[in-house]
Amino acid sequence: MGIDRVRWGIVATGNISTSFTKDLGVLDDAVVTAIASRSQDSADRFGEQFGIEHRFDDYRRLIESGTVDVLYIGTPHPQHYGIARAALQAGIAVLCEKPVTLTARQARDLIAVAxxxxxxxxxxxxxxxxxxxxxxxxDLAKGTIGAPMQALADFGFHRPKFAPRLLDRELGGGILMDGGIYPMTFAYMALGRPEEIKAVGSLNEDGVDLSVAMAWRYASGAVAGLTCGLRSHHPFNASVSGPDGSLLLPGGFHHPEYYIRQTVSGEERVDVPMHGAGYHYEAAEVMRSLRAGEVECPALPHAATIEILELLDETRRQIGVSYPGDDEYLGG
Ligand SMILES: NC(=O)c1ccc[n+]([C@@H]2O[C@H](COP(=O)([O-])OP(=O)(O)OC[C@H]3O[C@@H](n4cnc5c(N)ncnc54)[C@H](OP(=O)(O)O)[C@@H]3O)[C@@H](O)[C@H]2O)c1
Structure with a gap:
């Protein structure tokens, strides 16, 4: 696709849309041409902040406007499915926040539509x-620590006042879907899909998960221990270990500044050049795929999206978390 500057449309004006749009500014070949919000005031405010030409008070109107090549969706999780589906049906590429849907069934449907x-x-x-x-x-793939046999990762924070969506079942609240998806993705990247998973969770009176612990077992004998929570501040560490050592992503493992390699030869800090907040890397991958005419971005594979959602479905079943939007299905 011969696109000089890829035209981005942003759906929703919340926290992550703001961080993502700021970071898009790092890319010379990206331009944000449209913003949509549920309210014109928010769209206008966001539009002023980032110098965005087209401002809509309705997500669908942005999709129908013909002003963008790719849509970024930053609404709460339950809204992702319908918006992403409408955009894909209109032939607009989609980069959608995690988790892309509430269920694996919905994600499979989006990928079929794509x-x-x-x-x-x-x-x-x-x-x-x-x-x-x-x-x-x-480094792991090179065999530095040998065949990985264990992954550990945690994600959790406590705030005196949480963003309302985090504790709202209607909005896909709970730490598993919002934060637990990161430790799960780390273990999935390190060890692949587990053979067996066990999970326990503490829920509040509304049935929203506040703390979850997961144990995964693999055919190779490998295991993973993963936690997430809203009642404690976690170190946000992730590590993978094998017979010859460990690789560790310290504090903020989902957007780390360096990693640590521990082997029999000692411990080494490995720095890798980074700039921006880190969101422009995914945007650049999407733009590369868009120009190459790909339906799937190799760095953000469909199979991983579906398999992690299957693991989330099963984890939620085990800990007893369900959402009003779980049954939504727009496929044939
Ligand atoms: N990748 C990351 O680092 C990261 C970080 C945080 C969150 N996330 C993901 O991004 C998504 C949004 O999280 P966020 O923290 O940005 O949430 P947020 O600050 O609450 O913003 C969500 C936005 O969605 C829109 N929205 C649409 N329907 C809504 C409804 N019924 N209730 C409330 N807002 C609604 C609103 O924008 P308008 O009023 O403009 O329509 C709202 O500002 C979630 O899926 C989350 O998992 C990703």
């Missing part, structure tokens, strides 16, 4: 495109 319309669809799992994370996994 394939049917030959339109790029990617999950904004920005950890996968982070240069430090990529360097650490390249």
């Amino acid at each position: 394939n049917e319309h030959k339109t790029l669809f990617a999950e904004a799992m920005w950890m996968r495109t982070n240069p430090v994370v990529q360097a650490m996994f390249a």
Whole structure:
């Protein structure tokens, strides 16, 4: 596709849309041409902040406007499915925040629609495109620590006042879907899909998960221990270990500044050049795929999106978390 500057449309004016749009400014070949919000005031404010030409008070009107090549979706999770589906059906590429849908069934449907319309669809799992994370996994693939046998990762924070969506079942609240997806993705990247998973969770009176612990077992004998929580501040560490040592992503493992290699020869800090907040890396991958005419971005693979959602489905079943939007299905 001969696109000089890729035209981005942003859906929703919340926290992550703001961080993502700021970071898009790092890319000379990207331009944000449209913003949509549920309210014209928010769209106008966001539009002023980032110098965006087209401002809509309705997500669908942006999709129908013909002003963008690719849509970034930053609404709460339950809204992702319908918006992403409408965009893909209109032939607009989609980069959608994680988790892309509430269920694996919905994600499979989006990917089928993307394939049917030959339109790029990617999950904004920005950890996968982070240069430090990529360097650490390249090190693992080289065999530096031998065959990985254990992964550990945690993600959790406590705030006196949480963003309302985090504790709202209607909005896909709970730490598993929002934060637990990162430790799960780390273990999946390190060890692949587990044979067996066990999970326990503490829920509040509304049935929203506040703390979750997961144990995964692999055919190779490898295991993973993963936690996430809203009642404690976690170190946000992730590590993968094998017979010859460990690779560790310290504090903020989903957007780390460096990694640590521990082997029999000692411990070494490995720095990798990084700039921006880290969201522009996923955007650049999406733009490369768009120009190459790909339906799937190799750095943000469809199979991983679906398999992680299958693991989330099963984890939620085990801990007893369900959402009003779980049954939504727009496929044939
Ligand atoms: N990749 C990351 O680092 C990262 C970080 C945080 C969150 N996320 C993901 O991004 C998504 C949004 O998270 P966020 O923290 O940005 O949330 P947020 O600050 O609450 O913003 C969500 C936005 O979605 C829109 N929206 C549409 N329907 C809504 C509804 N019924 N209730 C509330 N807002 C609604 C609103 O924008 P308008 O009013 O403009 O329509 C709102 O500002 C989630 O899926 C989350 O998992 C990713």
